[in-house]
Amino acid sequence: RVVQGREGRRLMHQYNCIGCHEIEKHGGFIRKYYENPASAPPLLNGEGEKLQSNWFFSFIKAPFSLRPWLKIRMPTFGLSDQEANQLVSYFNGLSKVDIPYAYIDDKKIPPENLEAARVLVSKDYFNCFSCHQEGDRKPEGPPEGWAPDLTLARQRLNPNWILKWLQDPQKIQPGTKMPSFYPGGPDNILGGKDDKQIVALRDYLMSIGKGAEAKSAPRPGAPVKPKIARN
Numbered sequence: 001r002v003v004q005g006r007e008g009r010r011l012m013h014q015y016n017c018i019g020c021h022e023i024e025k026h027g028g029f030i031r032k033y034y035e036n037p038a039s040a041p042p043l044l045n046g047e048g049e050k051l052q053s054n055w056f057f058s059f060i061k062a063p064f065s066l067r068p069w070l071k072i073r074m075p076t077f078g079l080s081d082q083e084a085n086q087l088v089s090y091f092n093g094l095s096k097v098d099i100p101y102a103y104i105d106d107k108k109i110p111p112e113n114l115e116a117a118r119v120l121v122s123k124d125y126f127n128c129f130s131c132h133q134e135g136d137r138k139p140e141g142p143p144e145g146w147a148p149d150l151t152l153a154r155q156r157l158n159p160n161w162i163l164k165w166l167q168d169p170q171k172i173q174p175g176t177k178m179p180s181f182y183p184g185g186p187d188n189i190l191g192g193k194d195d196k197q198i199v200a201l202r203d204y205l206m207s208i209g210k211g212a213e214a215k216s217a218p219r220p221g222a223p224v225k226p227k228i229a230r231n
Contacts, residue, residue: 008090015077017044024094036144038177041072046172048095050161052102053088060084066148102158106210109203116190117204120197126181134208145177154209162202
């Protein structure tokens with residue numbers, strides 16, 4: 001793993017990932033040209049903990065836009081399988097991830113969790129889909145305020161990371177537009193227990209992507225020639 005991580009860091013510099021993204025508190029140089037930070041390439045801090053490794057590998061191989069309303073998309077670099085694995089291992093190492101894969105057992109999701117979460121995400125409570133895309137259904141309001149498709153969460157996000165995110169989004173990503181609902185969840189759902197509500201929301205996000213086809217990337221164009229980062 002150490003060798004993989006070292007090679008991943010080398011590739012990160014070779015392909016100048018830090019030209020667009022902030023990684024290990026370095027880089028993200030292009031972000032200063034965006035008036036709206038939400039429209040800029042995201043900070044890549046904690047991606048190993050956040051993303052499921054098989055999804056991350058596929059995304060690095062053939063990137064697609066998670067936010068189709070934005071005018072920027074990560075380029076296709078034409079990475080080999082070995083290089084993509086090295087980059088995934090690098091980010092997993094930064095996040096100190098020991099178990100990079102997740103299995104979702106739908107039989108263990110309590111029906112009452114799904115019922116409670118449907119109420120929590122509704123317009124009467126957290127109104128999640130006022131910002132988040134749900135499959136082909138677009139959110140309300142201007143595109144600048146939209147957030148990623150929640151039906152991709154099952155494939156894309158680590159279930160344990162979702163729990164941490166819902167507990168305190170600002171702690172994980174300072175400046176995020178994602179509001180903090182906890183502590184202080186509604187008293188009339190799951191006994192008013194914040195931890196139970198958070199688990200229910202996680203279970204719901206894993207559920208709504210069940211049976212959905214994996215998001216396929218557009219056919220990649222010619223690989224982008226990397227620009228070597230200069231310190």
